[in-house]
Each structure stands twice: as structure tokens, then as C-alpha cells.
Amino acid sequence: MLLELVIAAVGAAWLFNSYGKKSKRPDENSTPIDSNIKVRREETSTVAESHTDIKSKIADMSRTRGIEYLVHFTQKANLPSIKKYGLMSRRDLEKSAISFSFNDEQRFDGYPNSVSLSVTSTNYKMFWSLRKKNPSIEWAIILLDAYGVLQNCDCAFQSTNAANNNMRVKPIAERKTLAAFESMFYDDNLRKIRDLKDNEPTDPQAEILCFDTISPKFFKGIVFDGDLFVPRHDYCYWKKSQ
Numbered sequence: 001m002l003l004e005l006v007i008a009a010v011g012a013a014w015l016f017n018s019y020g021k022k023s024k025r026p027d028e029n030s031t032p033i034d035s036n037i038k039v040r041r042e043e044t045s046t047v048a049e050s051h052t053d054i055k056s057k058i059a060d061m062s063r064t065r066g067i068e069y070l071v072h073f074t075q076k077a078n079l080p081s082i083k084k085y086g087l088m089s090r091r092d093l094e095k096s097a098i099s100f101s102f103n104d105e106q107r108f109d110g111y112p113n114s115v116s117l118s119v120t121s122t123n124y125k126m127f128w129s130l131r132k133k134n135p136s137i138e139w140a141i142i143l144l145d146a147y148g149v150l151q152n153c154d155c156a157f158q159s160t161n162a163a164n165n166n167m168r169v170k171p172i173a174e175r176k177t178l179a180a181f182e183s184m185f186y187d188d189n190l191r192k193i194r195d196l197k198d199n200e201p202t203d204p205q206a207e208i209l210c211f212d213t214i215s216p217k218f219f220k221g222i223v224f225d226g227d228l229f230v231p232r233h234d235y236c237y238w239k240k241s242q
Contacts, residue, residue, distance in 0.1 A: 054176070054178055055151055055152075055153075056151060058157075058178055058181045059146075059150040059151035062147055062150050065198040065199050066197070067146045067147075067199040068120070068199070068220075069120060069143045069220060070117040070143075070144040070146045070149055070208060071117065071118050071121065071122055071142065071143055071144065071228065072087060072117050072118075072142045072144065073103075073122050073140070073141045073142075074103070074140055074141075075101045075103070075137055075139060076137075076139060077101055078101055083219075084216075085098065085213070086214050086216050087210075087213065087214035088115070088213045089112060089113045089114050089115050089211070089213070090102060090112045090113075091112045091113040092113070092213060103130055108163035109162035109167075109207075109209065111162070111172075114209035114210055115209070115213075115214060116162070116207055117207070117210055118207060118208070119184065119199070119200070119206060120197075120200055120201075121204070122141060122228055122229075123204060123205050124204060124231045124235070125231075125238070127229075140222050140223065141222070141223040141228045141229070142219060143221040143222070144214060144219060144220060145218045145219075148218045149210065149214060149218050152212075152218075153210050153211070153212040154176070154210070154211040155209065155210050155211070156175035156176045156208070156209045157175055157176070157177075157180040157208055158175060158180075158184070159180075159183045159184050159203060159206055160203045160205050160206060161205040161206075161207055162207045162209055164205075175209075184203075185201060185202055194234040194237055195233070195234070196234065200232070204232045204234070
């Protein structure tokens with residue numbers, strides 16, 4: 001009986017030394033139980049801050065280039081709901097059961113959860129084709145505050161039409177970078193030959209996909225006729241090459 005008590009006492013002392021003391025006085029090399037959770041939270045915060053920083057740099061770059069407007073063309077019949085709810089993606093419109101008339105039936109770019117925007121002027125090639133196909137439809141072009149949208153919204157940048165195979169194969173994350181934004185203004189020599197302004201993408205079909213609803217507070221104006229309805233000044237080059 002005495003021997004059993006001695007063994008029990010020794011065992012209790014060992015357990016206390018092995019666990020009790022360490023739980024109360026962790027050494028410098030010990031790792032807290034929730035350290036992995038803390039690291040993940042810090043990494044998530046860093047990613048979020050990095051994304052915000054990238055958006056700020058892109059917005060600043062747009063201002064440096066003198067980009068005043070991003071543009072979106074739509075059927076005039078859509079304006080009442082757009083003014084009320086903002087520019088929404090087709091997916092969000094369908095989820096919200098908001099009546100609308102769409103331009104692109106197929107959405108070959110693969111992102112019905114995004115709003116398509118152009119820089120400074122419209123994608124006249126697509127716009128002209130739609131107007132020719134639907135001569136009875138009235139159209140409107142919404143001018144958006146470029147800096148405000150780029151600073152506040154989740155955007156991806158394509159150096160040409162987002163439905164182009166060269167764009168579609170690129171992961172969407174790679175299209176949300178400063179480098180992707182700068183790629184819209186590629187080839188300085190070619191830009192000089194075509195006499196492009198700093199605020200004009202090299203390819204008139206360059207496109208921005210916005211994955212957020214664009215608030216009406218970023219609307220700067222709506223055009224029903226005018227220069228934005230005509231081809232860009234380097235139309236002859238693209239007519240030959242395409």
C-alpha cells in the first residue's frame with residue numbers, strides 16, 4: 001500500500017513538472033496554441049491592405065494620365081433603374097429581379113458578375129455593331145469618375161477585349177494588378193505613330209471589368225449623342241488590322 005502511494009506521488013509530480021509548469025510559465029521557444037490563427041489573420045490583413053494599396057496606385061496612375069472618364073454604354077430604357085440602383089452586373093440584376101435589357105447575350109468574357117467599362121471613349125467597334133444590328137434602340141453613354149471607380153471598386157484590366165482568347169486564358173487575379181493596368185497603354189512607339197493621347201488605351205477595345213456595383217455617386221454625366229458615338233481617330237489603322 002505504501003509503495004502504491006509513493007508511485008502515485010511520483011507520477012503526480014512528473015505530470016506537474018511536464019504540463020503544469022509549462023502551461024503557467026512557457027519558455028521563449030514555445031508556440032502559443034492560437035499562433036496559426038494569428039498568422040492567418042495577419043496574412044489576411046496584409047493581403048487586404050496590399051489590394052487597397054494597388055487600387056490607390058492605379059487610381060493615381062489614371063489621374064497622372066489625365067483619364068477623366070470611364071465609359072459604359074447601355075440602352076436608354078435601362079437608365080431609370082441604373083440611376084436608382086447604380087451600374088450592376090447581369091448576375092446581380094438577375095438575382096435582384098430587376099428588369100433590364102442587355103447588350104451581350106453570350107458574355108463570352110466569362111464574367112457575367114462584372115460590369116464592362118472602357119477608358120475615355122467607347123469600344124466603338126462593338127458599339128457600332130450593336131447599333132447597326134438594332135437601329136430602333138435608343139442608346140446612352142454613362143460617363144463615370146475614373147479616379148473614384150478605380151479607387152473604390154474591384155477592377156480587372158484587359159489590354160484588349162475581355163472576350164479575346166489572349167485575355168481569357170489569364171487568371172483574373174493577374175488582371176487586377178498595376179502591371180495589368182499599365183498594359184492597356186503598351187508600345188510607346190506605336191502610340192506615337194497613332195498620335196494617341198495619354199488617356200487613350202493603345203487598343204480601342206481595351207476593357208475594364210468591374211466586379212462591384214458602381215454607385216450613382218460616381219456618375220459624371222450621360223451622353224445621348226456626340227463624339228463618343230463615333231469611331232476613335234485611329235480608326236483607319238484598326239480597320240486595316242482587324
